[in-house]
Amino acid sequence: MNNVPQTALKTGKNKKFYKYFKEYQWSNVLAMIKNNRLDPKICTNDFKQKLVVITGATSGIGYFTALKYASHGADLLCVNRNVQKSEALCREIEREFGVKCSYKIADLSSLKEIFRVAEELAAINTPIDVLIHNAGIYLTKKELTSDGLEKVFVVQYLSSFIINYLLKDKLKSQGNARIIMVNSEGHRFAAWGLRMDDLNWERGRYSGLKSYGSAKLAQLLSMIVFDEQFQNTGVTINAMHPGAVKTETGQENGPVYRWFKRNFIDKTLKSPEISAEALYYLGVSMEMEAVSGKFFNLTTVEEPAPPALDKEVACEVWERSLDLAGLRAQ
Numbered sequence: 001m002n003n004v005p006q007t008a009l010k011t012g013k014n015k016k017f018y019k020y021f022k023e024y025q026w027s028n029v030l031a032m033i034k035n036n037r038l039d040p041k042i043c044t045n046d047f048k049q050k051l052v053v054i055t056g057a058t059s060g061i062g063y064f065t066a067l068k069y070a071s072h073g074a075d076l077l078c079v080n081r082n083v084q085k086s087e088a089l090c091r092e093i094e095r096e097f098g099v100k101c102s103y104k105i106a107d108l109s110s111l112k113e114i115f116r117v118a119e120e121l122a123a124i125n126t127p128i129d130v131l132i133h134n135a136g137i138y139l140t141k142k143e144l145t146s147d148g149l150e151k152v153f154v155v156q157y158l159s160s161f162i163i164n165y166l167l168k169d170k171l172k173s174q175g176n177a178r179i180i181m182v183n184s185e186g187h188r189f190a191a192w193g194l195r196m197d198d199l200n201w202e203r204g205r206y207s208g209l210k211s212y213g214s215a216k217l218a219q220l221l222s223m224i225v226f227d228e229q230f231q232n233t234g235v236t237i238n239a240m241h242p243g244a245v246k247t248e249t250g251q252e253n254g255p256v257y258r259w260f261k262r263n264f265i266d267k268t269l270k271s272p273e274i275s276a277e278a279l280y281y282l283g284v285s286m287e288m289e290a291v292s293g294k295f296f297n298l299t300t301v302e303e304p305a306p307p308a309l310d311k312e313v314a315c316e317v318w319e320r321s322l323d324l325a326g327l328r329a330q
């Protein structure tokens with residue numbers, strides 16, 4: 001995917017390996033383990049006459065988060081890929097909570113559809129108070145999108161990058177908005193950083209954990225640059241780990257994975273209601289008003305892994321994302 005000589009890449013990668021190796025601290029790992037046991041902080045404020053945009057609200061964390069915001073009076077605009085599920089969701093929310101719920105259909109693995117929905121969101125003439133990037137997938141086998149990009153990278157990361165990028169001006173002009181990216185402790189699987197020379201896993205061996213970790217890491221890196229661009233604008237951007245919770249994630253994978261997940265992994269997981277509680281707190285609580293550029297484990301601020309704090313790579317990811325998305329000319 002680029003023309004950087006192999007020797008330079010090798011040197012660059014080794015340099016980062018030693019840099020990150022030195023930066024890893026046991027205290028951060030212990031903090032993560034401790035934070036994993038904490039409950040989210042609760043926000044009891046209402047959020048009436050506010051608009052919340054959520055991607056992937058038809059299932060799991062997104063679904064419970066939509067219900068949580070609606071139960072406090074917020075109107076919802078969901079970005080989903082499935083019409084029937086979206087209809088059912090919006091009718092349920094309107095019936096139960098008496099708020100407005102609408103949806104836009106977009107397959108967030110397709111650049112064309114990501115652009116279309118981002119442009120539609122940018123054209124809305126009311127403020128978007130909270131924008132939650134939640135849609136995600138976990139694939140044990142590599143898949144390429146119709147644009148020739150690795151699918152997990154696009155759904156989990158590039159879609160949020162493009163939407164944030166195209167909404168920047170609208171959100172800034174509002175003078176007040178919160179972006180929350182549902183990230184993951186899984187970014188730690190990309191322990192030695194992003195393989196910028198091999199984002200499509202053509203040379204390195206693909207695995208579900210590595211592709212997932214890399215996409216989540218890319219999102220955390222993009223947050224560094226977005227956060228800088230949003231300084232003093234009233235727009236905040238944060239990322240969070242939503243807990244280890246029982247959802248439909250991984251259902252696109254084969255029967256062996258699904259059996260293992262159902263019979264072993266799912267039994268250890270919590271309810272996605274805790275994720276929704278945390279996403280509500282991060283989106284609404286006054287304590288979060290000026291907080292930006294942070295990674296939260298539910299509602300506890302936490303230091304991400306060293307590669308997620310690398311500003312030099314953050315700028316590289318930014319540039320590469322503009323190229324991959326074809327945003328150079330904009």
Ligand SMILES: NC(=O)c1ccc[n+]([C@@H]2O[C@H](COP(=O)([O-])OP(=O)(O)OC[C@H]3O[C@@H](n4cnc5c(N)ncnc54)[C@H](OP(=O)(O)O)[C@@H]3O)[C@@H](O)[C@H]2O)c1
Nearest residue numbers: 056058059060061081108109135136184244245247248249
């Ligand atoms: N569950 C956990 O323990 C956990 C832990 C850490 C992070 N997360 C993150 O939490 C987020 C939500 O995941 P979940 O666990 O709630 O999984 P989920 O139940 O599978 O929900 C995923 C949502 O994303 C949507 N989606 C998937 N691919 C899409 C695409 N190409 N275009 C548009 N929408 C798409 C799904 O739509 P359909 O309903 O049509 O399938 C669904 O609404 C993800 O970003 C995930 O990485 C989850």
